[in-house]
Amino acid sequence: MTVRVRFSPAPTGYLHLGSARSALFNWLYARKTGGAMVLRIEDTDTERSTPEHIAAIKDTLGWLGIDWDEEYLQSERFDAYLKVVDDLIADGRAYYCDSTPEEIKARAEARGESADGGYDNYNRDRNVQPGPGVVVRFRTPDEGVTAWDDAVRGRVTFDNAVLEDFVIVRSNGTPMFHVANAYDDLDMGITHVVRGEDLVNTTPRVLLLRQAMGADDVPTFAHLPLIVNEQRKKLSKRRDDVSVGDYAERGYLPDAMRNYLVTLGWGPKDGVEIRPVEELIELFDLADINKASAFFDVKKLDHFNGEYIRALPTEEFVAQATPFVDASEYDIPAELFASLAPMVQERTKRFDQAAELLDWVVGDPVEPSEKDWRKVMGKDEVPAILDAVIERLADVDWTAEALEALVMGVGEELEAKSQLPVRLALTGKRAGLPLWEPMAAMERQVIVDRLRAARARI
């Protein structure tokens, strides 16, 4: 049997981390098995779905290097869903319902039950006719169980009795998620449904619908553990940085993001986490996916990204970092950046942080912290060091090698560390790029002025 998986986002927002991971796991499985990856846009909620979101989702999938073999839009298939619903109604497996939420609630209260118990199947046999404000509900069985073997969770069982008759066609005539989903999985021959755990409870409904549509088989489900935030709650648009597109804009490499995402809920058995996607595809398996939710750890993502950035050929690094450098608050000439790129690349975990390393080269040094100043400049020998460096700077060859020899030479002669005071005077910070190359790229007078200013401050 040829594997057919699908990624089915609702285009009601941008692609977020959780969805991206679902897409990725589907894709890995399809590519591993030589199966087909279907992109199915579930835009049955016509109110909230937009073409912009569809475009953005596709863009971001492309950015992540996730491709697909077939593409469908559910809004173009409404006729088919509605036809199936008509059959269901004719069969008595679905019925019209005109109960408003208020009425349902009122009846529950009248019975002395909790108001959030859900729909009470009130209209089942009342022969409501279609009209304004009328929805179609699916008649769920009153007994028995609906169960399936989940590739990650094992056997999952639901009592049919706890399933209320749910809406399958809205009062505005549009079909809802469950029907579209059940119909399409059947119609498109989907063999494996890989999606987030937040959808487990919809599975019995979809399965029941699928049966009602005449299916006698069940796809393999794999419900992925949720990606959570520090509070162990499902990542949410409101609280968390979940838009994958935003990560792209902040200078994360798609390969790094994809590689990190794979390690959430799954891991190669040999423990090697950072590796080429081809290997990931080879090693991946639905059966090895974890059950417990996983925290999205940006620090670890940063580490992955740093590894990927360092692995780039320098020219490639320059090419990719340049847009970010240009967009930064610093005015850094392309040539300067290119010449200093190797040392920047070594120290950059995100492209949007690259420019800041050169702040002192193209602008004034930052104001040193009091603590740094005291620690570095407070030493007795510092005035002598700075005086000597300033004096010798007047006629030194303006090359990185000569500058290094000069500063280190002064240090040796005075038997003191000369690099740090010079660094603080020039950059305002104790840590940063190696000094000599950038110095050689700067004006002699600027360097001398900064050293003099620092000397005067002691």
Add this chain to the structure above:
RNA sequence: GCCCCCAUCGUUCAGUGGCCUAGGACACCUGCCUUUCACGCAGGCAACACGGGUUCGAAUCCCGUUGGGGGUGCCA
């Protein structure tokens, strides 16, 4: 309330009855390298939630407790 689910270092993944005095990675700490930082290298800290079973033997199987999460929409 009702339904479903989860539980190994701070985080993440490995571990599917003996190879576990529990392993890798991130983070953190120490040292080395060094022009500071970063990289790299060598170390270190640190976990099987708890209680019962089953078994010659349990992180691995079963039950319970506790803790956590997801769902409960005319969203998906």
